[in-house]
Amino acid sequence: MESLSDTLWDVVICGTGLQQSLLALALSRSDKKILHIDPNEFYGGAEAAFSLQDTELWVNRASAGSGGLFKSASIAKPEGTTGLSASRAYSLALAPQLIHARSTLLSQLVSSRAYRQVEFLAVGSFYIFKPPQESSQRPSLARIPSTREEVFSTTAVSAKAKRLLMKFMKFVLDYESSPQLEVWQPFADALLTDLLQQEFKMDAELQTYIVTLTLSLDGKISTKDGLAAIRRHLSSMGVYGPGFAAIYPKWGGLSEIAQVACRAGAVGGAVYMLGTGIKETETAEGEVKIQLTSGDTVKTRMLVRAGDSASDEMGITRLVAVIGSPLNSLFEAVVEGAPRPAVAVIAFPAGSLSTVSGKASEYPVYLSAHSSDTGECPAHQSVLYLTTLSTPDANATLNLALDAFLGTITEGQAPSVLYRLQYEQLAGSQRSQSEASIFTFPAPFLSLSFNDSTLQPVHEAWKKVMGDAAVEADYMTFADREGAVDDDDVYE
């Protein structure tokens, strides 16, 4: 077996977050010598998923200030019997991003054959939280009609509103051509709501429906970005089955993709070490000398690592709650022949919650509900991921949203909260850095759905490692490994 120090590596990849792992996948059929390390004891970096025990370890690190872009992490459990199952029955995702069917990530997983090792689930309905009109009433959830069928069948909006929605959907599907282009271009950098109000005469409620579909964290998305997001949503509808636009990888979202990508790297010959970070680097004569925390010193032509410097952008605050109820009514298929969704999204528009200080909530809160089909919790439970932009009130607002959501559940007894994990994730630098022998990835996007811009730096890093040997047409395009073919028979 080759020793770590005697090998001149073509690339050392540090970190097993999604981007670094996809790079390992992209290089898995090259003859490059790859050492892939991670200072964490787990795969996935900022996209990891944890058992309850691992969550605790992670929280201890993040609260001790060594959590990179994560901070202020804490866990809360009710006293006494918790109703929780064994630690490893849970797989709580740090980045529970949904992936739109038209995402390039999915086409790359297919062309690289990595998709065979991942199970995907349908993301179902999007709902809006409606606060009660009077204090005696319960709050409720209104489903956002985002398919033709739903617009037809919904009783939540008037006939006039249906016509407006139809008109807008048609507009968006071809918004980059004439005459649509001329309509929205004057609004390009203005708020999407301005366009909806002035050109489509939509009332505030309809505007909220549309803006929610963009999953905009501040609720103030521009027309240019908003139309792109809505078009992505509508054009993704039905690609992988009727009635849904996005999918979610089972067992913890992007974490699973990172692990599968790393395994592809290992199958291709990359050497993996966890719990091993970089102590020091020294660059000389086109080689990087790296002192590892394990005590080894390795030499490489290139080093690719994660960016973890915070930026001035607003970060997000998250609340992950395990609920002692399957919340079945959220996960019903709404279109005939559609698979049972495992994920539902509930939006609390800005202003729909009253914060402790009596103010209306400043930013939207998004709640992504995951059924036990995701493998993230045992049967008869569910996991709720709540996200909002970080403000001093964010933690309290998320807990308010959680209570308000549970108040809308009318089936059976009021569901109990078995476990709460809260943390902040800082926004990081969105630019990759490319020096002579060191490439640094940008920080992960904080968006709720996977952003395809995540993939460009991976491609750049691949080109840099491959140099003259880079063949564009081969990027992430591989044949199945031999094992996938049935060959021999054995009779017993």
Place this chain on the structure above:
Amino acid sequence: MYLAEGRDKRVKAILEVGEWAGTVKLVVIGSSGVGKTALLRLYCDHEWDPRLATSTIGIDFKTKRLLVGDQPYKVNIFDTAGQERFRTLSASYYRGAHGVILVYDITNRKSFLDLEGWFQEAKTCSTEVVVLCLVGAKLDKAAQGERQVSTEEGRALAESHGAIFYEVSAKTGENFREPFVGTVQRIVGTPGLLEAVRRKPVPDALRLNRGDYYTKPIILVSLLHCCLSG
């Protein structure tokens, strides 16, 4: 040559229908250099070549068809791809495994002592019920007096973990099929596991390569047209 045993037309007919009674996932684990890949290659490809045995590159998993009783099962056997070297196998490697085959080298005491950790990992990472099979490899070297782990020790460790136990040699072919066949037999004989094996891939799981099979946006647009003009 091993295939010749027991071949008959009835069996062949069942296999050719292409209807599997179920799909079994086995994962192989154990320390580096104990001969995991050699066993896998011999069982699946009928190959034994010491020159291939240096490190595991390029093997993801191998597929084998196996008849238990008169039921044909598809058996996918996953290899560690070198991720055992620094103990970095991921949770996704164990995902959905029905059986774990733990391999040590009977001429290498260290690889036997490492098993405590491997049993631990097998139990934490796999689903609640999983069939364990302990395999002492390189049995041929026992004749040359190189044995460092006695058969009794191996069997006792297996029993303490409720695992099946075999000693095998990929070089002579002795017992090479038993670990795989024995594990699958126990899996399909275990209530709970049999159902897991027989379950078709989760109906809600999406096959990505199915592609643009359903309603395309263009159809949506034309339907919208009908609706608006209607």
